[in-house]
Amino acid sequence: MNNGQNFIVVSGQQPATATMYNADGQPHFEFGKRFRNTIRICPFDSVLMIGGFGNITKGEMDIWSLDSLKEIGKGKAPCATKIEWSACGKYMLTCVLYERLKVDNNFSIFRANGSKVLPKPEAFEELYAVQW
Numbered sequence: 001m002n003n004g005q006n007f008i009v010v011s012g013q014q015p016a017t018a019t020m021y022n023a024d025g026q027p028h029f030e031f032g033k034r035f036r037n038t039i040r041i042c043p044f045d046s047v048l049m050i051g052g053f054g055n056i057t058k059g060e061m062d063i064w065s066l067d068s069l070k071e072i073g074k075g076k077a078p079c080a081t082k083i084e085w086s087a088c089g090k091y092m093l094t095c096v097l098y099e100r101l102k103v104d105n106n107f108s109i110f111r112a113n114g115s116k117v118l119p120k121p122e123a124f125e126e127l128y129a130v131q132w
Contacts, residue, residue: 005022005023006020006021006022006023006028007020007021008020008021008031008039008041008048008050009021010036010037010038010039010050012033014035014037014056015033015034015035015036016033016034016035016036016037017030017031017032017033018030018031018032018034018036018039018050019031020069029069031050031062031064034050034052034060034062035052035056035060036050036051036052036056036060036062037051037052037053037054037056038050038051038052038053038083040083040084040085040092041066042085042089042112043085043089044085044087044088044089045089045090045112046065046066046067047063047064047065047066047072047085047089047112048063048064048065048066049061049062049063049064049083049092050062050064051077051080051083053077053080053081053083058076058078058079059076059077059078059079059080059094060074060075060076061074061075061076061077061092061110061114062074062114063075063112063113063114072112072113072114073111073112073113073114073115074114075092075110075114075115075116077094077108077110078096078104079096079101079104080094080095080096080108081095081096081097081099081100081101082094082095082097082130084132086132087132089112090111090112091109091110091111091112091117092109092110092111092112093107093108093109093130093132094107094108094110095107095108095127095130096127097127097128097129097130098126098127098128099128104123105123105124105125105126105127106121106122106123106124106127107121107122107127107130108121108122
């Protein structure tokens with residue numbers, strides 16, 4: 001499904017609707033209405049994360065399979081300011097960076113199903129960058 005023939009849009013007032021459209025701009029699948037404002041598609045696998053970050057739902061994430069269009073997991077990364085997939089596509093990195101939030105600076109690693117790799121976030125007094 002991750003073939004560049006579709007795109008996903010989060011639109012409307014919160015709770016917003018996440019919809020997948022085909023290349024002709026026609027709605028193909030609706031992921032439902034939830035408090036969400038962020039989309040991250042794993043470029044190396046057919047997994048999608050739709051999350052609510054910033055002041056929306058404290059970092060709740062829904063993980064979807066783009067092959068089956070079924071939800072495969074959930075996760076939570078409160079206050080995350082950066083979210084990105086690993087090069088292998090099996091993990092997701094989230095972090096709270098000092099430049100945006102002066103407290104609770106940390107990073108977390110999640111599996112592609114939303115479960116945490118680290119039992120708790122790795123915390124720092126000041127965290128400026130995290131990269132795979």
